[in-house]
Amino acid sequence: MPESQLRVVNAVCPLDCPDTCAMEVVVDGDRPVELRGNRSHPFTRGALCGKMAGYLDHVQRPDRILHPLKRVGPKGEGKFEPISWDEALATITDRFKAIAASPHGPEAILPYSYYGTMGKLQASSLDRRFFHRLGASILDRTICASAGVAGYEYTMGRGRLGADPEAIDGAKLIINWGSNTAVTNAHLWSRMVDARRNGATLVAIDPFRSQTADRCDWHIAIRPGTDAALVLGMMHVIWREGLQDQNYLEQGTIGAEALRERVLQDYHPEIVANITDVPVATIEKLARAYATTHPSFIRVNYGLQRHFGGGMAVRAIACLPAIVGAWRHPGGGALLTTSGAYDWAADKLARPDLSPPGTRIVNMNQLGDALVGELPGPPVKAMYVYNCNPAAVAPSQGKVIAGLMREDLFTVVHEQVGTDTVDYADIVLPATTQLEHIDIHGSYGHHHVMLNTPAIPPRGEARSNNDVFRALAARIGFESELFPDDETLIREALDGGPSLSGITLERLREESGSVRLDVPSPYLPFAEGKFPTPSGKCELYCERMALAGLDPLPSYTAPLEDPQTCPELAERYPIQLLSPPRPQFLNSTFAGTDRNRKRAGDPAIELSDRDASERGLHEGDWVEVFNDRGRFVARVVLSGAVRPGVAVAPSIYWNKHSPGRSNVNSTTSSGLTDMGGGALFFDNLVQVRKTTETVGD
Ligand code: SF4
Numbered sequence: 081m082p083e084s085q086l087r088v089v090n091a092v093c094p095l096d097c098p099d100t101c102a103m104e105v106v107v108d109g110d111r112p113v114e115l116r117g118n119r120s121h122p123f124t125r126g127a128l129c130g131k132m133a134g135y136l137d138h139v140q141r142p143d144r145i146l147h148p149l150k151r152v153g154p155k156g157e158g159k160f161e162p163i164s165w166d167e168a169l170a171t172i173t174d175r176f177k178a179i180a181a182s183p184h185g186p187e188a189i190l191p192y193s194y195y196g197t198m199g200k201l202q203a204s205s206l207d208r209r210f211f212h213r214l215g216a217s218i219l220d221r222t223i224c225a226s227a228g229v230a231g232y233e234y235t236m237g238r239g240r241l242g243a244d245p246e247a248i249d250g251a252k253l254i255i256n257w258g259s260n261t262a263v264t265n266a267h268l269w270s271r272m273v274d275a276r277r278n279g280a281t282l283v284a285i286d287p288f289r290s291q292t293a294d295r296c297d298w299h300i301a302i303r304p305g306t307d308a309a310l311v312l313g314m315m316h317v318i319w320r321e322g323l324q325d326q327n328y329l330e331q332g333t334i335g336a337e338a339l340r341e342r343v344l345q346d347y348h349p350e351i352v353a354n355i356t357d358v359p360v361a362t363i364e365k366l367a368r369a370y371a372t373t374h375p376s377f378i379r380v381n382y383g384l385q386r387h388f389g390g391g392m393a394v395r396a397i398a399c400l401p402a403i404v405g406a407w408r409h410p411g412g413g414a415l416l417t418t419s420g421a422y423d424w425a426a427d428k429l430a431r432p433d434l435s436p437p438g439t440r441i442v443n444m445n446q447l448g449d450a451l452v453g454e455l456p457g458p459p460v461k462a463m464y465v466y467n468c469n470p471a472a473v474a475p476s477q478g479k480v481i482a483g484l485m486r487e488d489l490f491t492v493v494h495e496q497v498g499t500d501t502v503d504y505a506d507i508v509l510p511a512t513t514q515l516e517h518i519d520i521h522g523s524y525g526h527h528h529v530m531l532n533t534p535a536i537p538p539r540g541e542a543r544s545n546n547d548v549f550r551a552l553a554a555r556i557g558f559e560s561e562l563f564p565d566d567e568t569l570i571r572e573a574l575d576g577g578p579s580l581s582g583i584t585l586e587r588l589r590e591e592s593g594s595v596r597l598d599v600p601s602p603y604l605p606f607a608e609g610k611f612p613t614p615s616g617k618c619e620l621y622c623e624r625m626a627l628a629g630l631d632p633l634p635s636y637t638a639p640l641e642d643p644q645t646c647p648e649l650a651e652r653y654p655i656q657l658l659s660p661p662r663p664q665f666l667n668s669t670f671a672g673t674d675r676n677r678k679r680a681g682d683p684a685i686e687l688s689d690r691d692a693s694e695r696g697l698h699e700g701d702w703v704e705v706f707n708d709r710g711r712f713v714a715r716v717v718l719s720g721a722v723r724p725g726v727a728v729a730p731s732i733y734w735n736k737h738s739p740g741r742s743n744v745n746s747t748t749s750s751g752l753t754d755m756g757g758g759a760l761f762f763d764n765l766v767q768v769r770k771t772t773e774t775v776g777d
Pocket residue numbers: 093094095097098099100101127128129130131132266267666
């Protein structure tokens with residue numbers, strides 16, 4: 081094909097990943113022939129990760145859902161027959177109207193979504209308006225980052241501002257705290273490697289030797305869920321040895337003296353060593369290195385938030401840069417997310433004002449409880465799932481599946497492919513991919529606004545989320561002005577605060593689909609203090625936490641399930657199970673794709689040699705992993721990467737591709753974190769024993 085007949089379209093990776101890569105789609109007529117990184121993007125610089133390498137095949141795969149379907153077999157079997165869009169929309173609106181008019185009311189309808197796409201339009205615009213206008217239950221979307229965000233915002237104020245990832249090259253000490261950056265934030269990792277060439281030391285604090293820990297200069301293998309204790313031990317050493325930045329503490333923080341007294345009294349390194357299993361000498365060495373090396377950059381991520389004390393752990397880490405004055409320096413500070421730097425007009429898009437006051441809120445981590453009737457309020461009689469695969473990703477999987485099997489539950493799933501959740505749907509709607517719809521993206525790993533331009537028409541009869549909500553709204557009789565076209569929505573999203581100043585749809589089109597936020601470069605939001613908290617300071621002591629019934633000072637909040645807090649439970653279930661992302665999958669996205677599944681291999685559990693030999697297990701053995709909540713089957717891996725008493729099950733496999741048809745979430749609980757309503761995926765004690773089950777059973 082002559083080069084001149086090909087078009088190049090600017091696009092954005094839609095996945096729930098902080099990198100938000102700029103992509104180019106090369107199109108021949110209506111056929112995409114190449115997907116590549118956009119080299120002109122200042123942060124992602126033309127590289128896409130392996131997860132997206134097969135995306136064109138995904139778009140064109142023969143088993144894409146291309147037409148509306150209705151169930152013709154038992155729930156869970158995944159048997160459907162095609163129907164028209166007209167029949168599908170009529171069925172949905174008739175059921176929704178009947179439920180809304182019933183004594184249960186519209187709160188008996190539950191939307192369920194997360195970030196299968198991160199686009200502002202397709203993830204959080206007309207969907208929210210539709211369900212708010214309907215009066216449906218409100219979903220609290222807390223499955224990933226809400227605990228850490230709550231802890232961070234108590235400390236740092238609204239906006240979740242942090243260190244500039246584009247300035248990390250100049251850092252001299254970089255700590256990956258609960259962050260497998262090389263796998264889950266690859267473009268930041270490449271900048272960390274650049275920093276190391278400039279003399280930086282790379283540290284990983286992680287209970288297991290992740291790919292990142294393996295490549296760092298120093299790995300501290302902390303006991304799971306005890307990160308806050310390590311932070312407080314570091315603070316003890318810093319204050320004891322006079323290594324704090326007294327001037328920054330006085331100018332930029334509130335509560336330094338109270339925190340100093342607490343850590344000097346309660347968090348001696350010997351006490352912290354008992355909690356964390358990190359030796360005293362290591363705590364002292366880390367504290368001294370952190371306090372005396374500038375600039376120092378902490379990448380704090382999601383692993384440590386998956387425990388009961390996840391919010392307090394992130395809060396404690398967020399205090400560290402203020403204590404040593406790290407915010408003063410380009411390349412210094414801490415980065416949880418950059419998402420708060422985007423002044424989107426989020427409420428204009430989502431219109432929460434349309435929701436009747438007092439509408440029930442359902443925490444998404446408690447889906448199983450909601451579906452089996454264990455939450456207050458009306459029973460859930462209908463569920464509309466999009467951008468999500470709760471049958472595989474939601475905790476307390478046994479309850480989730482029992483709920484999805486209910487004959488009186490009307491379930492709609494809008495999807496691209498036949499996920500585990502699709503198998504339980506009454507109506508399946510065909511969804512567009514990122515190549516087939518328009519969207520606008522922020523990022524939680526850099527500071528650029530990006531436009532995704534559709535490269536090809538939708539395959540088959542696929543429709544975008546917004547197109548479906550427009551159609552449902554029209555059929556149900558909602559005001560048409562609430563459901564405008566996508567370009568109008570983009571303009572509304574950009575009509576926000578100062579960081580979006582000068583960024584328009586036209587400018588995004590002119591500048592290859594990406595414009596940096598109107599923030600300085602490098603971005604040093606706290607070099608002079610000035611935090612967006614009620615006090616205007618970094619709140620080491622936080623009155624809002626006291627009012628919320630929380631400890632106003634950083635403290636160690638133990639996991640709900642671990643051998644120290646639950647010694648009796650640990651006698652039966654002695655292994656702390658972590659389930660971080662399998663590098664080939666993104667949550668459960670691509671776990672149904674042959675290419676990625678082959679590369680990922682069988683479901684696995686990494687054990688220490690000691691735990692394996694105590695159970696007579698060898699590399700490659702199939703084992704049953706179980707607790708009182710459920711069980712799944714996996715192959716033993718003995719890589720030497722995990723400490724005794726800890727196991728790692730890289731995730732998230734689809735149930736239908738797992739032996740026994742259940743995955744790690746059959747063992748996780750629907751308990752919630754100390755703040756923010758986050759999930760307790762890693763507060764999970766299990767036992768492991770040999771089984772004869774294998775894939776295909
Ligand atoms: S998953 Fe992340 S690193 Fe991979 S292409 Fe998408 S945004 Fe880039």
